[in-house]
Amino acid sequence: MNQKLTRLLxxxxxxxxxxxxxxxxxxxxxxxxxxxxxxxxxxxxxTLCSFIVAIVSALFIVSGGKNNYxxxxxxxxxxxxxxxxxxxxxxxRNSFSRSGSFYDKVTDQIQVTIWFGSVGYAAYVxxxxxxxxxxxxxxxxxxxxxxxxxxxxxxxxxxxDNMYLIKLSQRERKAVDGSSDGFNFAAFLRWxxxxxxxxxxxxxxxxxxxxxxxxIINQLMMILWIFAxxxxxxxxxxxxxQGFQLEHNLQxxxxx
Numbered sequence: 001m002n003q004k005l006t007r008l009l010x011x012x013x014x015x016x017x018x019x020x021x022x023x024x025x026x027x028x029x030x031x032x033x034x035x036x037x038x039x040x041x042x043x044x045x046x047t048l049c050s051f052i053v054a055i056v057s058a059l060f061i062v063s064g065g066k067n068n069y070x071x072x073x074x075x076x077x078x079x080x081x082x083x084x085x086x087x088x089x090x091x092x093r094n095s096f097s098r099s100g101s102f103y104d105k106v107t108d109q110i111q112v113t114i115w116f117g118s119v120g121y122a123a124y125v126x127x128x129x130x131x132x133x134x135x136x137x138x139x140x141x142x143x144x145x146x147x148x149x150x151x152x153x154x155x156x157x158x159x160x161d162n163m164y165l166i167k168l169s170q171r172e173r174k175a176v177d178g179s180s181d182g183f184n185f186a187a188f189l190r191w192x193x194x195x196x197x198x199x200x201x202x203x204x205x206x207x208x209x210x211x212x213x214x215x216i217i218n219q220l221m222m223i224l225w226i227f228a229x230x231x232x233x234x235x236x237x238x239x240x241x242q243g244f245q246l247e248h249n250l251q252x253x254x255x256x
Contacts, residue, residue, distance in 0.1 A: 008032055011091040017205025018198035020084055024077065024208065028084035036092050043086040043095070047104050050082035054111040058118040064125060066218060073212035079111065080208045108204060109147065113140050115211055116227055123220035132224050139227035142235035149235075153242045157249065202230035 008029050016025050035041055057075035060068040086104060090096045120136025199206055207227070214223035 005033060007092055008036065008088065011088040013087065016084075017203050018195065018201065019205040019209040020080065021195050021198065021205070022192060024080045024205075025084045025088075028081050028088055031081065032085050032088050032092070036089050041089075043090040043093075043097075043100050044103065046082050046086035046089065047100065047107060050079045050086065051107040051111065053079040053082065054107075055114065058114045061115070061118040061122050061215065064122055069215040069218060073215045076115065076208060076212055076215075080204075083108065109144070112143060112204060112207060115207070116140055116224070119211070119214075119220050119223055123224060126220065132221060135221075135224040135228040139224065139231045142228075142231035145235045146231070146238050149238050149242050153246060156246055160249070202227075202234055 011032075012025055012029065053075050057072045057079060060072035060075065083104070086100070087096075090100060116136045116139055120133045123132030123136075124130065210223055210226060214220060
């Protein structure tokens with residue numbers, strides 16, 4: 001295996017989401033192999049391209065029709081491949097920036113909103129019923145709650161431990177730096193089987209697969225029901241988990 005490919009494989013985040021882990025991230029590595037050394041192509045430009053493609057895919061969804069849904073599914077995957085490429089390129093070039101990470105996370109949140117918002121509208125046009133719009137809004141709200149709970153937790157932890165952000169940064173840096181040293185089929189098979197558990201997280205990587213499949217088979221209501229129910233359940237679980245952890249950490253500090 002040549003050195004360039006080895007370096008690119010090392011940029012794959014071990015904590016990639018479900019569909020990203022074994023589909024879009026590997027595809028991104030292949031494309032990056034040919035473009036990562038182009039100086040004019042920057043990670044931030046890839047983030048912008050990913051966001052633009054996501055908006056175009058949403059326009060295809062609201063336009064309706066089998067062909068438009070198929071085109072939207074392809075564009076959603078294209079957007080996600082570009083989204084994987086930007087982080088890989090930044091790590092390959094050792095040019096990871098706080099602003100780049102910020103824009104990447106913000107655009108990810110917006111993309112989920114416009115994708116499911118457009119699916120809710122398209123399903124409303126099909127059914128002439130307000131239920132799909134409600135399901136889309138419910139899912140988007142609770143998906144946003146998952147992130148909101150995280151930052152409320154950070155704020156609460158900082159009131160008790162002014163070193164908390166430093167500790168959190170160190171943990172996340174270790175997660176980003178994790179990578180594979182080479183290819184071994186047995187290890188790959190174990191990794192592949194283990195990765196399937198991530199589908200239960202119903203995060204952006206699952207949405208990419210779910211949205212694309214639902215658009216191709218024209219089952220918009222199915223997408224919205226799964227999205228809404230999964231986000232409500234996981235949202236409440238995250239609230240309980242973070243609240244329990246906060247109380248546990250507080251009791252630990254008191255005992256000290």
